[in-house]
Amino acid sequence: MTVWDLLVGQSSVVERLQLAAADAGKIPAGPGMTHAWLVTGPPGSGRSSAAGAFAAALMCSAGGCGECDECVAVSKGSHPDVEVVRPEGVTYKTADARALVSRAAIAPSRGRWHVIVIEDADRLTETANNVLLKAIEEPPPRAVWLLCTPSVEDVLPTIRSRCRHIMLRTPSPAEVTDYLVTKMGISEQTARFAANAAQGHVGRAKALARDESARQRRRDVLSIPSELVDLGSCMAAAQKIVSAAKEDAVSITGPIDERERADLLLAWGEGAQGKGLRGGVRGVKGALKELEDRQKSRRTRTERDQLDRALIDLLGFYRDVLAVQLGAVESDDAGLINEEMAVEVRGQAAAGSAVETLQRVNAIERARLALEASVAPALAMESLTIDLRRPSLRGARL
Numbered sequence: 165m166t167v168w169d170l171l172v173g174q175s176s177v178v179e180r181l182q183l184a185a186a187d188a189g190k191i192p193a194g195p196g197m198t199h200a201w202l203v204t205g206p207p208g209s210g211r212s213s214a215a216g217a218f219a220a221a222l223m224c225s226a227g228g229c230g231e232c233d234e235c236v237a238v239s240k241g242s243h244p245d246v247e248v249v250r251p252e253g254v255t256y257k258t259a260d261a262r263a264l265v266s267r268a269a270i271a272p273s274r275g276r277w278h279v280i281v282i283e284d285a286d287r288l289t290e291t292a293n294n295v296l297l298k299a300i301e302e303p304p305p306r307a308v309w310l311l312c313t314p315s316v317e318d319v320l321p322t323i324r325s326r327c328r329h330i331m332l333r334t335p336s337p338a339e340v341t342d343y344l345v346t347k348m349g350i351s352e353q354t355a356r357f358a359a360n361a362a363q364g365h366v367g368r369a370k371a372l373a374r375d376e377s378a379r380q381r382r383r384d385v386l387s388i389p390s391e392l393v394d395l396g397s398c399m400a401a402a403q404k405i406v407s408a409a410k411e412d413a414v415s416i417t418g419p420i421d422e423r424e425r426a427d428l429l430l431a432w433g434e435g436a437q438g439k440g441l442r443g444g445v446r447g448v449k450g451a452l453k454e455l456e457d458r459q460k461s462r463r464t465r466t467e468r469d470q471l472d473r474a475l476i477d478l479l480g481f482y483r484d485v486l487a488v489q490l491g492a493v494e495s496d497d498a499g500l501i502n503e504e505m506a507v508e509v510r511g512q513a514a515a516g517s518a519v520e521t522l523q524r525v526n527a528i529e530r531a532r533l534a535l536e537a538s539v540a541p542a543l544a545m546e547s548l549t550i551d552l553r554r555p556s557l558r559g560a561r562l
């Protein structure tokens with residue numbers, strides 16, 4: 165598998181990046197290559213995969229074979245010339261941006277380019293943006309900046325205008341199904357279910373295709389609309405959504421945490437002896453603490469992401485309910501996002517009106533905004549389940 169195989173339904177992007185990587189290998193570099201790139205696309209479309217594939221292709225003598233030492237090191241996150249940064253807290257601070265800019269000036273140690281991937285570049289504060297702008301305007305000769313954001317509006321226009329834009333699109337269910345079957349060996353039926361349920365989010369589709377417990381948690385969330393009969397059940401349902409997101413987050417970050425911990429212990433050389441031991445133990449303790457803090461903040465962020473996924477699943481459910489209420493679904497349930505939940509969907513459709521369904525959709529959107537504004541998840545979910553039980557026009561945008 166080459167590094168490009170991870171990108172689903174993005175053939176034109178792959179073509180451009182392959183050309184850029186080929187031009188980057190010429191002396192002087194050809195016109196397909198440049199120092200600053202803005203990679204945009206909806207969540208799950210593969211922004212990080214695209215940036216990672218391009219970074220590997222710039223290191224690999226075969227343009228991203230996926231198998232050589234360079235490609236493997238980039239995919240493991242251990243290549244010395246490829247740095248991937250994510251915000252530690254909610255935003256990138258000015259000091260983070262300054263440190264990044266000074267590291268970018270360091271010449272690459274193995275290859276020709278020093279690649280810096282900034283994930284969630286929409287979380288750069290304005291000052292951090294400005295610090296970065298200077299570095300992008302006058303890039304060190306070997307530096308390549310890859311900024312990943314959901315959309316072009318997420319970075320300052322001054323930065324945007326200096327970057328070449330790579331726009332990923334939401335892959336179709338058919339493309340995701342094909343990927344799951346041919347690249348991951350998933351059965352056709354499971355692949356189709358996962359692709360439909362994930363609505364274009366490739367990572368989510370993979371998790372649903374591979375992991376029965378992820379499928380179960382999804383079913384649990386989608387059965388919530390039928391369970392909201394009184395206040396007690398609303399509270400229980402809210403708790404269920406929050407716990408499902410927590411479990412999803414642990415199953416995503418757990419294996420990464422373990423690998424990082426093992427790598428760190430290895431790097432510090434377990435089994436140091438004699439004089440070096442005490443300093444070594446102190447050093448390793450500090451490094452472990454730092455790693456654990458970083459992992460904790462990643463877990464919290466992943467929990468929020470998973471909570472949002474659950475809400476998107478619920479939106480898909482009510483989209484199905486609405487489609488049934490408006491008579492847009494055939495009697496064989498073809499065209500439903502949640503075909504396997506057809507009984508529940510039809511039950512909800514019969515129990516209420518289309519206007520109520522739209523009000524419930526609005527309630528979910530309000531909950532997503534609340535989470536984005538860092539409202540405590542349990543509170544936001546309780547308010548949501550109460551609104552789902554008795555929809556009202558509160559804050560509706562009908």
Ligand SMILES: [Zn+2]
Pocket residue numbers: 224225226227228229230231232233234235236
């Ligand atoms: Zn390679």
